[in-house]
Amino acid sequence: MAVQTMKEIRLIVSDVDGTLVNNKKKITPGTMAAVTKAQAAGIRFAIASGRAWGEMDEILTTLPMVEDFICSNGALVVHYHEGKETTLFRESFSREQTKAILMALKDVDVYIEAYSGSHIYGEEACVSHFSDYVSDTIAPLIMATRQMVPHMIDYVLEKQLPIEKVQIFYGTEGKKQQAKRLVEELGMFTVIESSEGNLEFVLPQISKGRAVKALADSMGITAAQVMTIGDSNNDLSMLTYAGTSFAMASGEDTAKQAAKYITASNEEDGVAQAIYTVLARQGK
Template identity: 30%
Template sequence: MIKLIATDLDGTLLLPDHVSVSDENARALRAASEQGIRIVIASGRTHEVFPAGVRELEFIDYALTSNGSSLMIFDTKTGEPKEQRSVTEMPCDVWNFVYDSMVSAGADPEVYACGKSFMDAEMGDRYGSGLLPDALVAELKSHITFVDDVKETLVGKSAEKVCALTVPEENRASLMAVLENDGRLEITSAIPGNIEVNLKGTSKGRAIAMLCDMLGIMPDEVMAFGDADNDVEMLKYAGFSVAMGNAKDEAKAVCRYVTETNENDGVAKAIYKYAIKPE
């Protein structure tokens, strides 16, 4: 019996525009919630960067943000977060190293800290330029806190994640070598071309295991949806692991089921097939 559903956002619950939740997916999650199933968002994004279509789902119980570095507990009456718990954090010297390495490689990194996304203002004009639809870039930028100097703004503070939407192709291999040679880091990707870096050991799988221990829910009572590298550990944990039809091979390889694509309401179709009791 499914007691908890955890779903990734980009490439999974969200439509290909990376902003919208289809009516069918929203209805399926609501129906599951009404049958007592806990609903969890598990995303590489921080809560501040959740699109409006996700924020409007007031029945969400929990969110695992920044690839599982943080756990948020929601008030299901208002849809607003009421508590945030840290799972893992990158010390200041660690994220500074990642940040400097990305800048040296010609990337424009974001730093997720204090529940927000920070970026140097001078990088803002380049953010997503030519890579993503203008509407999506505008949506993402609207949730970023632009400052004169990220390292100065966050001096002495820990961070949840450092990520780059893209890296110049000619520098990507050398940057990956630098990051992979540092034993303190967990490196994943959520969408083609991006690099996401957390503290070693951080994963959606670790965070969902912690949440399930807290709730007394067993792995075989968990349904999880994902499509990318940063979903793999969560998919391995869940008894009902579901890869999207558009998922990377790495995600499909660890899953029990493969559903339709995110464009074709794959989340809803699997929920109706495996999770919801017949009326």
């Protein structure tokens, strides 16, 4: 993990699942200590995740000093300070786009969920056979953070909810490819393959990289002063944007190819190791 030349880092942005948290979805004491040291050194630490704002409780509790959250792969950006949340950016599907994607997916045997601000809506009927779609590792997080409703598609459309992202958990490769093809045929959305057995669908202009750039611009800094850390395909845009970027050793090959450096796995405090590498390089 040798680092050659590196501008002084002013902002570190980390993905969550597969990166900041271990395989039990927990932030380790080692990672907490590294983030705390970075913040004390004057480096701002932010989150960029496919998760919704309502799924950030673990981070808010464990890393209370973190105030910037890029959610839903960049479709929602929230600043959280002293218990008050401020939405800095939000871009939702049009009603026509929401209807088009949900109707395209409705006859595929997958678990579908729709992201709307701090809420994620799922299909109540899927709960009885959740293991058909979702791994045992991630199922507890989903069950704790979703609002399951009967007839989810009808519910979302009737309530005219603003949707930032639609996500599916597919269970089998065949169902994944069927759903992916149907959505791609609409020509309205970017399809993101994540590492948890899911596909994410967002508007083409939405990405973590775009949101990280917006955050950097608001600080008056350049990409050369930004460091990003990720592990999956939904991290590629921010890994390529930042002047310094680390992929997890346990991450996707695409992430490793996009990043400038490789750090240890999420089971080995890879985020902490990347932070300490940068702090040492900057004499902090």
